[in-house]
Amino acid sequence: MKRDDLSRRDLLAGSGLFVFFPVEPLAAFQEPARLPSRQGYPTDFNAYLRIGADGRVTCLVGKVELGQGAKTSLAQLLAEELDVALEAVDMVMGDTDVCPWDMGTFGSLSIRQFGPVLRGAGAEARAVLLQLAAEHLQAPAGRLQVKAGVVSDPSAQGKRVTYAQLVQGKRIERRLEKVPVKPVSAFTVVGRSPRRKDALEKVTGRARYAGDMGLPGTLHARILRPPAHGATLKDVDTSAAEKVPGARVVRDGDLIAVLHERPDLADRALELIKVKAQFVAPQPTVDDKTIFDHLLKAAPPGRVVAESGSLPEGEKLAATIVEETYLNSYVAHAPMETHSAVAMIEDGKVTVWAGTQTPFPVKQQVAQALGLAPEKVRVVTPYVGGGFGGKSASRQAIEAARLAKITGKPVQVVFDRSEEFFYDTFRPAAVVKIRAGLTGAGKMILWDYAVYCAGDREAKQFYDIPHQRTLSAGGWSGGSTPGLHPFAVGPWRAPSVNTNTFARESHIDILATKVGADPVEFRLSHLTDKRMRRVLEAAAKQFGWKPARTPSGRGVGVACAIYLGTYVATMAEVAVAKSTGRVEVKRVVCAQDEGVIVNPDGSRQQIEGSITMGLGYALTEEVRFKDGEVLERNFDTYELPRFSWLPKIETVLVENPEVPAQGCGEPPIVTMGAVVANAIYDAVGARLLQLPMTPARIQEAVKRG
Amino acid sequence: MQRTISFTLNGKPARVTVDDERMLLWVLRYDLGLTGTKFGCGAGLCGACTVIVGQEAVRSCSTPVKDVAGKQVLTIEGLSQQGRLHPIQEAFLKHHAFQCGYCTSGMILNAYALLLKTARPSRAEIIRHMDDHLCRCGSHVRIVEAIQEAAGARQGGAR
Numbered sequence: 001m002k003r004d005d006l007s008r009r010d011l012l013a014g015s016g017l018f019v020f021f022p023v024e025p026l027a028a029f030q031e032p033a034r035l036p037s038r039q040g041y042p043t044d045f046n047a048y049l050r051i052g053a054d055g056r057v058t059c060l061v062g063k064v065e066l067g068q069g070a071k072t073s074l075a076q077l078l079a080e081e082l083d084v085a086l087e088a089v090d091m092v093m094g095d096t097d098v099c100p101w102d103m104g105t106f107g108s109l110s111i112r113q114f115g116p117v118l119r120g121a122g123a124e125a126r127a128v129l130l131q132l133a134a135e136h137l138q139a140p141a142g143r144l145q146v147k148a149g150v151v152s153d154p155s156a157q158g159k160r161v162t163y164a165q166l167v168q169g170k171r172i173e174r175r176l177e178k179v180p181v182k183p184v185s186a187f188t189v190v191g192r193s194p195r196r197k198d199a200l201e202k203v204t205g206r207a208r209y210a211g212d213m214g215l216p217g218t219l220h221a222r223i224l225r226p227p228a229h230g231a232t233l234k235d236v237d238t239s240a241a242e243k244v245p246g247a248r249v250v251r252d253g254d255l256i257a258v259l260h261e262r263p264d265l266a267d268r269a270l271e272l273i274k275v276k277a278q279f280v281a282p283q284p285t286v287d288d289k290t291i292f293d294h295l296l297k298a299a300p301p302g303r304v305v306a307e308s309g310s311l312p313e314g315e316k317l318a319a320t321i322v323e324e325t326y327l328n329s330y331v332a333h334a335p336m337e338t339h340s341a342v343a344m345i346e347d348g349k350v351t352v353w354a355g356t357q358t359p360f361p362v363k364q365q366v367a368q369a370l371g372l373a374p375e376k377v378r379v380v381t382p383y384v385g386g387g388f389g390g391k392s393a394s395r396q397a398i399e400a401a402r403l404a405k406i407t408g409k410p411v412q413v414v415f416d417r418s419e420e421f422f423y424d425t426f427r428p429a430a431v432v433k434i435r436a437g438l439t440g441a442g443k444m445i446l447w448d449y450a451v452y453c454a455g456d457r458e459a460k461q462f463y464d465i466p467h468q469r470t471l472s473a474g475g476w477s478g479g480s481t482p483g484l485h486p487f488a489v490g491p492w493r494a495p496s497v498n499t500n501t502f503a504r505e506s507h508i509d510i511l512a513t514k515v516g517a518d519p520v521e522f523r524l525s526h527l528t529d530k531r532m533r534r535v536l537e538a539a540a541k542q543f544g545w546k547p548a549r550t551p552s553g554r555g556v557g558v559a560c561a562i563y564l565g566t567y568v569a570t571m572a573e574v575a576v577a578k579s580t581g582r583v584e585v586k587r588v589v590c591a592q593d594e595g596v597i598v599n600p601d602g603s604r605q606q607i608e609g610s611i612t613m614g615l616g617y618a619l620t621e622e623v624r625f626k627d628g629e630v631l632e633r634n635f636d637t638y639e640l641p642r643f644s645w646l647p648k649i650e651t652v653l654v655e656n657p658e659v660p661a662q663g664c665g666e667p668p669i670v671t672m673g674a675v676v677a678n679a680i681y682d683a684v685g686a687r688l689l690q691l692p693m694t695p696a697r698i699q700e701a702v703k704r705g
Numbered sequence: 706m707q708r709t710i711s712f713t714l715n716g717k718p719a720r721v722t723v724d725d726e727r728m729l730l731w732v733l734r735y736d737l738g739l740t741g742t743k744f745g746c747g748a749g750l751c752g753a754c755t756v757i758v759g760q761e762a763v764r765s766c767s768t769p770v771k772d773v774a775g776k777q778v779l780t781i782e783g784l785s786q787q788g789r790l791h792p793i794q795e796a797f798l799k800h801h802a803f804q805c806g807y808c809t810s811g812m813i814l815n816a817y818a819l820l821l822k823t824a825r826p827s828r829a830e831i832i833r834h835m836d837d838h839l840c841r842c843g844s845h846v847r848i849v850e851a852i853q854e855a856a857g858a859r860q861g862g863a864r
Contacts, residue, residue, distance in 0.1 A: 067805025067842045195798070202806030203794040205741020205781030209807065212740035264724075264731050336745050336753055336807040336841050385743075385807030386841045417746040601801060605847070609804060612843030635750040635839060643832045643845050 031106040031392050031491040032477065040101065041114070045121035045128075046171050047100040049078060053169035055149055055162060057082065057089045061118065062102025062360060063110045064094035066387040068665045069602040070110045071197045076598055077115055080189040081122030081181055083146040084163070091197060094359040094381030104358035106392055106491060108564060108663020111598055115661055119181045125172065127179040132166045184596055184657045193601030198383065207383045210355040211340040215410040218342060219248070219259035221403050222270035225419060229487045229628035230282030237276035241269040249273070250406050257403055259411065267416075285486050287626040291429050292327050295474075298484050299452045302473035306460035314446030314467025318437025321446070322510055325433050326503035328454075328673070328691040329622035330426040331492060332638060337385020338415040339423070343400035350404065351378045354397040357387045362394045366401045377401075388613075389491035393425045418633040425490025426623055428476045430454035432503035437467075442515035444526055451503070453484065455496030458670075461504050462562055463526040486628050493610075494666035497563050498617060498673060502691055505559035505674030509550065509681065518547035519558050519678065531567045531593050531656070536560055538652050539569035539591035550682045555586075557679030563667035565659070567593040570611075570671035572647070574679040576686075578702050581695030585615060585645065585676060590668045591652035595659030606665045607651045614672025615641045622692050712773045714739075715783025725771035729763075730754045732770045733780060741781035741810045745839070752838035755811035756780050762818035781810035784817065793817055793855040802851035804842035812838055816852045825856050 042048075050058040059078045065071040075089040092098060094105075102114065126146065133151035134141035137159050144151050152160035184191075201207035226233065233256075238249045241258050247269040248259045258273060260266035286294045315321075341354040343366075350370060356362050359379040367374045384391060400413040415423070430453045437446030447468035451459050456472035474481055476495045492498070512522035520540055527533050539545075539558070548554070555574045562568075573587040588611050597603055620639040624631040632638040677688045686701035709722045714737070721736050733739045733756070742765055745753030749764040756765045757779035758772075784791045790798065793816050803809040812835070819826055819834040826834065831852050840848065 067803075067807075069804070196801055198806060199798045199801065199803075202803050202809050203790065203797045203813065204785060205739075205810045207806050208740065209743075211744065212734075214735075214738060214740060262727075262731065262735065264727050334841055336751065336805065336839065337743070338745075383806060386805040388841070414744065417748070605801060605804060605844070608846050609843030612845055613841065634746055634748055636748070640839050640841060641843070641845075642837075642839070643835045643849065646832065646845050646849070649846055 031104065031389065031495065041117045042100045045124045048118055048121040049082065049125055051163050051167045051172075053164055055088060055164035057084050057149070058092055059089050059118075060092050060099045061114070062094060062099045063114060064105045064357060064359065064381045064384055065198060066105060066357065066384045066391070068110070068606065069196060069599065070105065072194065073111060073599045073602055074115070074118060075197060076189050076192070076194070077118050078122045080187055081119045082126050084149040086189055086194055088149060095378070096359050096363045096380075097378040101360055104361060104392055105387070106357055106389060108566070108666045111661045112565065112663045115598070116181075120179070123181045124176055124179045127176045128172055128174045129163055129166055131174065131176070133161050136161050136166060190596070190598050191600070193599055196602075209337055209340060209383050209385050210342060210353045211337070211412065211414045213342040213353045213382070213412075215342060215344055217261070218410040218412050219261060219403075219407060220263040220266045221257045221259045221400065221411050221413050222266045223399060223413070224256040224270065224273055224277060225422060227279055227629060228282055229630070230285070231279045231628065234278045234280050236273060236278070238273050240272040240276065244269040244272070248407065250403060252402060252406055255399065255402060257399075259403065259407060263414070282628045284627050288329060288622065288624045292431050295429060295431055295453045295484070298481070299473040300481050302450060302471035303456070305456045305470040305472050307469045309467035311446065311448055311467055311469055314437055317439060317445045317467070319440040320438045320514060321435060322438070322507070322514060323433075323435045324507060324510065324689060325431060326506060326689050328430050328499050328502060328617070330429045330489070330625070331617045331621050332421055332424045332426055332623055332632065333388045333390025333492060334420070334424075334638065334640060335386030335388060335390060338417060338420040339391065339394065339396040340412075340414040341394070341397040341400040342410060342412045343397070343404035344410040345404050345408070349376050349378065350401055351380060352397050352401050353380045353382055354394055355384045355391060356381055356394040356397060357384070357389070357391040358394065362397050365394070365398055369398045370401055370405055388493040389495060390424055392491055393488070395423055417635070421623075421632050421634070421638065422630050423488070425488045427492030427495070427498070427617075428453050428485060428489040430499045432499060434503060434507045436507060436511055438511060438515060442517060444511060449504070451496075451500055454499035457496040457500070458561065458563060459496065459500045462529055462532060463508065463523070464528055465526065486625065487630065493613070494563055494670045497561065497666075497670040501559065501561045501670040502673030502677065505561070505671065506677050506687075506689070509557070509674075509678045510687065513550045513681075516549050519550060520545055521547055523558070523560060532560060532562070532569075535567045535591045535593050535654050536569040538654050539571050539589050542591065542650055542652050543571040543589040545571060551685040552682055555679050555683030557675045557677070557682055559671040559674035559678060561667065561670045563663070563670055565595065565662040566664060566667040567654075568667045568671055570668060570675045572675045572679045574676060574683055576680055576683045576698065578684055581698035581702070583619060583676065583680060583693065583698065585647040587648045587650070588675070589650045589652065590671075591654055592664065592668060593654040593656045593659070594662045594664045594667070595656050596661040597653055597655065598661050600653055603653055603664045604651045607668045608649050610666065610669035611649055611672065612641050612646070614669040615645055615676070617691060618672045618676045618693060620692050620694065710770050710774045712775060713777045715779060719778075721770065723770060726769045728766055729756065729768045729770050729773060729778075730765035733765060739780050739782050743807055743810060745808070750837075750839075751808070752811040752815060753808050755814045755838070757814055757818055760818070760821050762815045779814070781814060784813065791817070792858045793820070793852070796851040796855035796858065797848070800847045800851040800854065802847035803844050808838065808840045812840065812848055816855065819852070820856055826852070828853065
């Protein structure tokens with residue numbers, strides 16, 4: 001369905017007809033398709049840190065804690081540069097009134113992009129404090145030592161002053177330019193794995209999420225939702241709900257909500273509205289089977305992402321051509337915490353506690369929705385119960401704010417699981433077409449790659465192939481092409497790269513099989529990139545990879561990827577039951593080079609998490625839908641990875657102190673589709689070209705042979 | 706039906722006068738202010754809302770409060786005693802057996818129920834017992850390790 005049609009119908013229908021747009025105008029507030037290399041962060045170091053009279057250091061960052069451990073790793077960076085004890089650092093994250101601006105927590109940027117900013121602030125503050133100490137102690141700054149926030153003069157016993165004494169709880173006014181950060185070799189806090197700063201709160205249930213804010217008198221809002229994207233509300237009778245004692249019904253444009261001090265009673269009142277709501281079904285559009293043809297037809301024109309050599313030349317030199325089409329379905333973020341927010345208005349100022357990855361953009365959105373100046377809006381981000389890209393869009397925060405304004409009371413909006421699936425900004429369904437050529441000597445000579453609707457991030461391949469071109473048509477960032485997707489799509493952990501890696505690494509394996517080469521040796525013979533060779537060799541060593549032609553019947557596979565500066569090689573061992581199509585992933589080895597490692601245990605956690613989560617999109621996760629109706633509404637049909645799926649996971653952190661710290665929360669997940677597909681092929685000789693690799697698809701591939 | 710329900714909550718007597726069909730999850734969170742118990746799916750499919758009733762792990766999102774009348778209810782808030790973490794909490798903390806933390810209360814309490822019945826569960830028993838608890842961050846590996854360690858610690862402590 002085209003959005004234009006809907007708008008027209010909305011105008012024609014007149015009052016009483018509410019239209020639910022199939023695609024929300026969220027794109028502008030999500031992770032951008034191309035990540036900016038530098039951000040407009042404040043230059044004054046006071047924006048990032050405060051030293052209290054008690055000696056405790058408050059670190060202020062616009063990033064949020066989604067579970068990825070930024071609360072700890074960012075504190076490590078500041079403690080390192082400032083020379084204070086990690087335990088003395090208190091983190092304040094994602095509060096738009098007190099924290100410095102940030103675009104959002106996504107793209108594995110907290111360490112890679114924001115890390116240098118925070119380190120710079122810490123280093124400058126330390127240098128200023130050292131100067132102040134030199135004046136205070138009447139000793140040359142060069143002679144002074146700093147440890148845990150205490151400056152001392154080693155040549156004069158007892159001559160010491162603390163940061164707290166120097167600052168006296170005030171803002172530091174002095175500035176210094178071009179203060180260098182510490183060299184990696186001098187790190188004492190970075191590179192360690194301290195206890196996570198959120199650990200105690202999370203194991204005791206004291207960690208608070210947006211839905212836990214519990215202001216007195218809070219009304220719980222339940223909102224009437226359409227049965228399908230594109231459905232229009234024809235008629236509704238809210239009178240029965242209005243009679244529920246304590247319930248309040250609100251109608252404000254497209255927003256029909258019932259509010260109650262008790263969430264269960266709000267729910268019951270909403271049921272009374274639901275049975276009296278008549279919707280006009282959307283026009284038939286696409287479903288999860290027809291979507292791929294639709295995407296190929298409706299995708300915008302392709303754009304050349306990378307090109308070298310000449311495709312006609314490659315065609316000429318190729319002795320064998322291998323062509324395939326790879327598909328992947330829509331996938332949900334499905335964080336355990338659904339989208340949650342509480343909004344309160346006091347003296348004309350709105351405060352919204354929101355489970356969001358983008359507090360600063362949400363502030364703008366709330367201001368816009370309420371017609372307020374941005375300074376009249378404060379977004380506070382408590383702990384977020386998982387994001388994975390899905391909480392870049394934060395519709396619930398705007399709804400809570402609108403309802404708080406209308407009712408004059410604090411309002412909580414917590415999506416139920418059905419709403420969470422319905423309004424999710426899914427990872428887009430996508431198609432990749434690859435035409436590759438091999439010389440008579442078994443070398444890759446041609447690579448003609450086109451990705452539709454996944455996005456171009458890391459679409460360019462990194463093997464040595466003389467004649468190659470990479471095309472990308474359409475991206476994952478929201479409604480850039482109206483009518484392309486039947487609902488909102490958006491960034492999903494390592495956006496576009498799961499799709500691109502599945503296709504590329506599957507195809508490389510097919511080519512290796514074609515020439516009768518071992519998949520690891522085939523890769524190495526086309527790799528000059530030293531970092532990639534190192535991670536691949538490290539993974540092979542840990543895995544105990546023994547070269548063989550595929551399919552070898554052993555069920556082992558490999559896949560490599562680069563994600564925004566981080567290098568990954570993953571190997572897996574699977575067992576496939578041919579009769580049922582069931583796969584057991586028995587073992588996964590992942591080697592990663594993320595540059596300087598800020599927190600080794602945190603990195604391992606992210607790798608383990610990526611591998612486990614990645615099993616889902618590899619094996620079961622796909623959003624079924626028809627004509628704008630999302631058929632997945634809870635975990636009974638949408639199957640997430642479980643304990644019983646657990647492979648033995650081994651992580652290898654490949655040290656690389658020469659490269660600054662890169663992201664580590666997303667890279668390993670991108671290899672999971674291909675590594676499992678390649679291992680399945682090695683086990684049973686059946687090539688899976690579509691994700692997820694469900695038992696039915698595996699059985700089908702086995703039959704096809 | 707609105708009525709007064711009495712039960713023992715984290716070792717102390719509790720009385721609420723509520724619709725007795727209200728789910729225990731909402732009573733805990735909004736009548737009693739104990740927010741450590743989380744809403745995840747509302748259908749007993751994810752385990753985020755797990756609490757202990759008697760000796761069993763139950764899904765509080767699907768348990769009407771009338772079902773706990775006269776019973777012992779334990780939530781995450783009641784697990785540590787006199788400021789000392791329970792060995793399962795200690796093990797989750799040591800192994801960093803969580804990321805976002807949203808499923809953690811339910812995971813810990815379900816593990817608690819397992820160890821009540823089986824002091825020294827095998828890895829396979831742990832996996833079987835935990836299998837209908839969901840974690841999206843992928844902390845499973847560490848959760849299993851933490852439960853194994855807690856079981857060992859408990860055993861050691863009893864000797």
